Amino acid sequence: MPKHPSLSAPRLPLNRLALNPLEKMGRNEQCWCLSGKKYKFCHLDRETQKGGNVFDSEQKMLNEMRQGYCSFPGPVPESPCSSKITKAHTVQKNGGMAAISEENHVLSVKPVMKEMIATNGNPQPRRVGVNLASVFPGFCSYHDSELFKKIEGKTLQLEAETAFLFSYRAVAYEAFSKAAQQRFYTHLRDGDKGMPFWKQVQLQSLLYDMHIGIEIGLREIGDWKKQFDEQLLSGPQETFHFAIFRFDRVLPVVACGAFHPEFDFEGARLQQLGQDKFPLDHITLTVTAFDGSTIAVFGWIGPVDGPAHELVSSYQNVDENRKADALLRLLFIHTDNLFLRPSWWTELPDDKKRTLNDMTRSGSHVQARTGRELSDDRKKFLAAGVVESRLG
Numbered sequence: 097m098p099k100h101p102s103l104s105a106p107r108l109p110l111n112r113l114a115l116n117p118l119e120k121m122g123r124n125e126q127c128w129c130l131s132g133k134k135y136k137f138c139h140l141d142r143e144t145q146k147g148g149n150v151f152d153s154e155q156k157m158l159n160e161m162r163q164g165y166c167s168f169p170g171p172v173p174e175s176p177c178s179s180k181i182t183k184a185h186t187v188q189k190n191g192g193m194a195a196i197s198e199e200n201h202v203l204s205v206k207p208v209m210k211e212m213i214a215t216n217g218n219p220q221p222r223r224v225g226v227n228l229a230s231v232f233p234g235f236c237s238y239h240d241s242e243l244f245k246k247i248e249g250k251t252l253q254l255e256a257e258t259a260f261l262f263s264y265r266a267v268a269y270e271a272f273s274k275a276a277q278q279r280f281y282t283h284l285r286d287g288d289k290g291m292p293f294w295k296q297v298q299l300q301s302l303l304y305d306m307h308i309g310i311e312i313g314l315r316e317i318g319d320w321k322k323q324f325d326e327q328l329l330s331g332p333q334e335t336f337h338f339a340i341f342r343f344d345r346v347l348p349v350v351a352c353g354a355f356h357p358e359f360d361f362e363g364a365r366l367q368q369l370g371q372d373k374f375p376l377d378h379i380t381l382t383v384t385a386f387d388g389s390t391i392a393v394f395g396w397i398g399p400v401d402g403p404a405h406e407l408v409s410s411y412q413n414v415d416e417n418r419k420a421d422a423l424l425r426l427l428f429i430h431t432d433n434l435f436l437r438p439s440w441w442t443e444l445p446d447d448k449k450r451t452l453n454d455m456t457r458s459g460s461h462v463q464a465r466t467g468r469e470l471s472d473d474r475k476k477f478l479a480a481g482v483v484e485s486r487l488g
């Protein structure tokens with residue numbers, strides 16, 4: 097298997113040095129924080145400006161997440177959008193969600209600020225109603241019901257066309273969240289109002305690094321979305337690959353997301369993030385339930401032998417009775433659009449909860465991934481076996 101070229105590419109230096117913070121500037125000069133605004137409209141007298149707080153910022157983020165649009169590539173005359181943007185479920189409400197919910201609730205691993213603070217940065221999964229779990233305003237009501245008919249019924253054909261629809265929805269969701277994240281970022285830049293100069297520098301430098309990451313992420317997801325859009329209109333082509341695994345029971349988790357495969361299940365690095373020379377492989381993963389059993393659907397557009405393929409073959413090599421746990425690891429590491437059955441989580445011993453919680457925080461500014469996260473440490477979380485798999 098050829099190694100991905102990103103593995104030998106130099107990593108991007110941290111961009112912190114690109115900021116040249118100045119305590120005094122000409123009023124009409126471009127501000128040192130690189131906001132693109134003139135100094136007089138930006139950091140002049142910032143120390144004495146009245147600031148908001150983290151809860152205001154969080155509210156702004158939530159508001160950004162409510163700004164909807166339809167992800168369908170258009171306009172296509174035969175398939176016009178309806179006027180209503182709907183709360184589209186990334187995991188089918190009457191299928192996967194219903195299979196793991198209790199009293200119409202599931203647990204979400206996406207933290208909210210209040211709990212972050214209350215728990216000193218160690219929040220636990222929190223209860224959310226199934227109507228709100230996994231939804232995003234990313235489709236008009238017409239396309240939300242028309243496009244996904246084949247994966248919204250009671251039963252499911254395991255084939256390229258259905259696998260593609262799962263992948264398409266995951267990519268649309270990621271594109272939506274990344275765009276909301278970028279709009280939120282512009283609000284965060286005002287978060288240093290009322291702070292002394294050195295603190296302004298600290299925050300703006302951190303945000304500048306984040307901004308580089310968000311820009312790269314947006315550009316990449318934009319490229320993936322474009323490729324998926326083309327195949328949505330034409331039908332899946334041979335560059336679309338998938339792998340579907342069906343388990344012998346319902347697992348207590350559902351999820352939907354897209355990510356860069358970074359390591360395989362033995363901890364070997366598949367591609368290197370943080371370089372901008374070579375495009376990175378992506379993969380989508382949806383976990384939901386049909387007919388009393390959980391299915392995991394991987395999908396990607398790209399080379400048949402790249403990092404996405406290597407991740408999937410490494411998954412195939414995992415022992416049958418360890419596949420459910422390996423899937424669990426992958427989900428906790430790579431997506432926060434992940435939902436749990438409440439009683440399953442509550443009954444887990446504390447050390448297992450800690451292991452999974454730690455995984456959700458890997459790959460951040462604070463904790464880079466090492467490859468050990470995915471490899472099997474023999475901890476047992478789920479008992480289940482794979483009874484059917486389909487590759488294409």
Ligand SMILES: [Zn+2]
Nearest residue numbers: 127129138139
């Ligand atoms: Zn500024």
Ligand SMILES: [Zn+2]
Nearest residue numbers: 166177236239
């Ligand atoms: Zn539409």
